Amino acid sequence: MITLPTEAVTLQRFAGAQDVFFEVFEGFTLLGHEAQARPHRHAYHEVLWIESGLGQHSVDGVRVELSPQTLSVITAGQTHEFHHVQEVNGALLCLEPELWRAAPILSHAPADWAIWRSIWQVLGSEYARSTQHLPHALRESLALALRLLEREQIPAAPDRAASRLARFQALLEHHFRTEHEVAFYAAQLHCTSDQLSREVRVSLGHSAKNAIQQRLMLEAQRLLRLSSLPVGQVAERLGYRDVFSFSRAFRSGVGVSPQGFRRPPSVGTS
Template identity: 30%
Template sequence: MPTVPREPRLVQIAHLAKGGRWRVEAMRAHSEPCLLWFSRGQGRITLAGVTRGYGPNNAIFIPPGVMHGFEISNQTHGQALFFGRDSDIVLPPAAHHLRIREAIAQGEIGSILEAIQRENESTRPAADRALRSHLGLLSVWLERQIASNASEAIRPSAARRLVTRYAVLVEREYRAGTPVADIARELGVTPTHLSRACRDACGKSALELMQERRLYEARRLLRDTPVPIKEIAQLLGYRSAGYFSRAFQAGTGSTPIAFRRAT
């Protein structure tokens, strides 16, 4: 995963797609905790291999290393809070998709995020302590909303639990070029059964999820780093630079060289 800042920061969700919608829509994972707050717009988000719809007043907490991607449009508005590397704020250990229906709770998160942004940009004395206090309030808000949404939580089916386990292994193995069949064997199922479960959970096969994760990382390395293409192929477990180029073009419609030159 890329190196991430230690400090928390608040970013407009629309800004996350700067440089290409693939930055939010393709499967990827962060090295730090993240909270998405959608205030307007709707679409679909895939979280740990399972796709659900999102709409206004949805809060999605994503722990480090959890694979995800979401649709974005011109009508999508909201904020993404990245907690920073090695954050010691108490946060949930698992991913959560929360639909916030109460106006009071909606107002609370709006006010907390405004305060976080204000203190993050402040040069006043003790701004760092104030920022930490507001982050602590946000963690309390999250804990309370998770508790209040518990009665609405639907126990995932065995197939969806399988896909979530697969998503964890994709994040572990995507750089190694590990065949999907080997991962299916580790999960104790056949590749066919695994792909059927993936299609049911998110509309993509097991292989498509793996390829999308690898191609996201390839695009990130091509656009954000000077790493040579041959080395990128090696880092992502491709047999050769030529094989990587063909796979990249098949998946993105562009060669690695053309994609890098277009930046």
């Protein structure tokens, strides 16, 4: 019987390819795997197939059911923890972020589960036979799995506003710790701040400024939950000029103070 790794996995390095890890698990429970029941995060993407069994997991504080014949994508850096997992069977694929630009999926039931079962069975077979070179069959299976995963993630309409939104989100992910003003992103995208805010509001339901604040608050919650950094250092890492400005923004965005939100740290980034 193969079980889920207790904390981090070691991704296998293949010559001329990014690192990959794959494992089939049977009868997984949290007994003996307490690290999975505490908030943790990894530096790689995880694709989790659930064939059967019951349980729950939380991704960045959002709790969802782990239902049979569903898949989840936990992207690098997201906070993850399991709850009440009972006799879960399935498979786990871990990938370096450079291999695939993943988008999170909390829990999704694909229309044709038989295809996914076949894919992870082939992945398991080919991965077990692999050594230092990524064999053609494994490479093709990975490529097929990633193409199907991208189809499961509904793409935005391919118009100019959608393209600018995608570029804004990519810029935000790269610069949110140091650039808190809409004007910076608008300049990078060759539009006005008002134009960017209108397009973001139409697509996301809130302004570009709110998008920046939400990304900052998400990272703040991750740092407060997963590290023992003092609040002042969290504020500094996120580009706030002082702890008071950070605390005010955190209370406004999250509804409690940073100290009130924090609980004892557990597993850090691996």
